[in-house]
Amino acid sequence: MTSRRAAQAQKPLATRAETASEFEEATNLLAETPDAATTSRTDQLTPQGHVAVAVGLGAEDEVEENDKTSLLQEEKQQPGFWTFDYYQSFFDVxxxxxxxxxxxxxxxxxxxxxxxxxxxxxxxxxxxxxxxxxxxxxxxxxxxxxxxxxxxxxxxxxxxxxxxxxxxxxxxxxxxxxxxxxxxxxxxxxxxxxxxxxxxxxxxxxxxxxxxxxxxxxxxxxxxxxxxxxxxxxxxxxxxxxxxxxxxxxxxxxxxxxxxxxxxxxxxxxxxxxxxxxxxxxxxxFQPLPLEHIAPPPQAISLSPNTLLASTSPRTMVT
Structure with missing residues (x-):
């Protein structure tokens, strides 16, 4: 019975020691990340026994919303047709x-x-x-x-x-x-x-x-x-x-x-x-070039032997 009572008396002390160590970890985390905030409820403990810490996301959400708004404005503001950026989108394939x-x-x-x-x-x-x-x-x-x-x-x-x-x-x-x-x-x-x-x-x-x-x-x-x-x-x-x-x-x-x-x-x-x-x-x-207009070569005239001899024979002088 004495050992049981001693064990039961040690449990609150162990719980207090764990809680103190958890608060020390939370304090160190807050010192490292000032934007962080610990949860006020002690029942929100992680399986590893650490205090669940909720990082303040309000600033990040505002930054994301601003980025989305700026992107939407950029999409709406299309460049003019006289600019190079306007025609660049039509070659984006x-x-x-x-x-x-x-x-x-x-x-x-x-x-x-x-x-x-x-x-x-x-x-x-x-x-x-x-x-x-x-x-x-x-x-x-x-x-x-x-x-x-x-x-x-x-x-x-x-x-x-x-x-x-x-x-x-x-x-x-x-x-x-x-x-x-x-x-x-x-x-x-x-x-x-x-x-x-x-x-x-x-x-x-x-x-x-x-x-x-x-x-x-x-x-x-x-x-x-x-x-x-x-x-x-x-x-x-x-x-x-x-x-x-x-x-x-x-x-x-x-x-x-x-x-x-x-x-x-x-x-x-x-x-x-x-x-x-x-x-x-x-x-x-696909049309070929026209033929060159080349003068045909002179054709030889076929003459009979008698005509050829007559033309080559010397003329006789008539007195």
Whole structure:
């Protein structure tokens, strides 16, 4: 009994000693972190026997809220269109996104909208810019190579490097990739005022669709180096069908809300302009130089022996 009473008497002393050590730890922690505050309730003890300390987070919360507010203000304050930062966002794409959009332009199918499935409201100018530049240089280079190959077959063809074709190809491709989408976008915006249910794409989305639709012509132009006319026209027809069908499938969800006549005329105009671009490039860049107008060599006149002898015999003097 005496040992039990002594043990019971020692328990309060041990509890007091632990509490004193806990208060000493809390005091040291407060000395190290002045913003900290200990909990007033002694029942909030951690499993390790330490006093639960709640760090004052009021200042940190205010800092986080201020940071969020500043970020929201920065997002709202978009740079002007005359600044470089405004256009930098349209070139912020990675290789996988560009390849996915090229693949979508090469494999059009009904019900698969290029804008909704590939652009996802994030149009870029990186892909269209380099696709147009590559197509312009490939057109000029293959056009010159066609003349070189033609000269090897026919030496009468005189070849000289035609550097002006690079300028012509660049102006043609870039004007088509920007002016035609601009006219299409303006027409759809005008029709939206007539037909309220129509929701046209943005101008950059329209430019992006046209830019990626021209990618199929890059391998087609390279294949036009094959000196077989019917094969060249076959490759051109396939490329035109793929490119034009991608444009039609993309524009159809927008124009189907309009009247049938307007939708048919608009889509026909889109296909016709695309065909004019392909056919014009085929005739201009893949025409051999004309033959040089060389005077034919003088042909020997066949004369009979009697005539030849008569002409060479000395004339007789008549007296």
């Amino acid at each position: 990675d290789t996988s996104q560009v390849l996915d959009r090229i693949k979508g332009s090469l494999l059009p199918r009904p019900g698969h909208n290029f804008v909704r499935h590939h652009l996802r409201n994030r149009p870029d100018l990186y892909g269209p810019f380099w696709i147009c530049a590559t197509l312009a240089f490939v057109l000029a280079i293959t056009g010159n190579l066609t003349l070189v190959l033609a000269q090897r077959k026919d030496p009468s063809i005189h070849y000289s490097p035609q550097f002006h074709k690079v300028t012509v190809a660049g102006i043609t491709i870039y004007c088509y990739a920007w002016l035609v989408p601009l006219a299409l976008w303006g027409f759809l915006r005008w029709r939206k005022g007539v037909r309220e249910r129509m929701g046209p794409y943005t101008f950059l989305e329209t430019v992006c669709v046209y830019g990626y639709s021209l990618f199929v012509f890059i391998p087609t132009v390279v294949l036009w180096l094959i000196p077989v006319p019917w094969l060249q026209w076959l490759f051109g027809a396939l490329a035109l069908a793929l490119s034009a069908s991608g444009l039609v499938f993309t524009l159809w969800p927008v124009v189907r809300e309009d009247t049938r006549l307007v939708a048919a005329v608009l889509l026909s105009a889109v296909v016709l302009l695309h065909a004019l671009l392909a056919v014009g490039c085929k005739f201009y860049f």
